[in-house]
Amino acid sequence: MNADQSGEGANQQDEHILPPPSRDQNNLPSGQHRRPPVMQEPVLVLNATFEPINVTAVRRAMVLLLKGVAQAEELNHHEVHSTSRVMKVPSVIRLLAYRHIPQQTRALSRKNILLRDRNTCQFCGGIFPASELTLDHVVLRSRGGRSSWENLVACCYQCNNRKGDRTPEEAGIKLARRPRPFTLYTSRQLMRLIGHRDEKWRKYLFY
Numbered sequence: 596m597n598a599d600q601s602g603e604g605a606n607q608q609d610e611h612i613l614p615p616p617s618r619d620q621n622n623l624p625s626g627q628h629r630r631p632p633v634m635q636e637p638v639l640v641l642n643a644t645f646e647p648i649n650v651t652a653v654r655r656a657m658v659l660l661l662k663g664v665a666q667a668e669e670l671n672h673h674e675v676h677s678t679s680r681v682m683k684v685p686s687v688i689r690l691l692a693y694r695h696i697p698q699q700t701r702a703l704s705r706k707n708i709l710l711r712d713r714n715t716c717q718f719c720g721g722i723f724p725a726s727e728l729t730l731d732h733v734v735l736r737s738r739g740g741r742s743s744w745e746n747l748v749a750c751c752y753q754c755n756n757r758k759g760d761r762t763p764e765e766a767g768i769k770l771a772r773r774p775r776p777f778t779l780y781t782s783r784q785l786m787r788l789i790g791h792r793d794e795k796w797r798k799y800l801f802y
């Protein structure tokens with residue numbers, strides 16, 4: 596996605612939609628995630644129309660508030676102190692001017708594919724840190740498979756070795772789900788996933 600098309604507030608932080616789970620977090624029951632430092636905590640970004648459009652980090656959200664581009668709709672319990680003032684830390688912000696969000700998909704990249712697949716191997720269903728995942732061409736390039744959203748999936752090294760040069764059918768393994776492009780719909784699903792952790796987000800996400 597081109598940041599210029601829908602403005603800095605809407606897109607610049609695309610990469611922050613879902614931080615890849617670390618191994619530590621995977622071992623914790625849900626709701627007990629280790630909390631990131633305050634300035635890196637996720638903030639839900641709403642369009643002027645209250646439509647959720649993105650997730651950014653506190654640091655970026657505070658800049659948008661200071662620039663007068665957005666206003667805080669929900670606060671979390673933290674405060675940030677600077678030499679001249681104390682600012683309450685937002686949990687949800689809303690852009691003051693409406694931004695058109697294009698429906699086009701994101702750039703095809705390793706990072707975005709892992710994000711789409713939520714760091715989950717699409718063959719065995721295991722969740723791994725990014726360093727333990729590779730990208731698998733479902734239909735091999737040598738057999739005419741393309742490097743596309745529909746043909747690339749997150750895959751652990753074990754499954755990648757098991758599959759080898761075969762198609763999933765030949766290897767007797769099944770894809771967890773059909774790979775799709777990363778659309779605004781995918782982003783919304785990820786927002787809902789994160790929203791489960793933050794009560795203040797829910798009323799904006801579960802409509």
Ligand SMILES: [Zn+2]
Nearest residue numbers: 716719751754
């Ligand atoms: Zn696997």
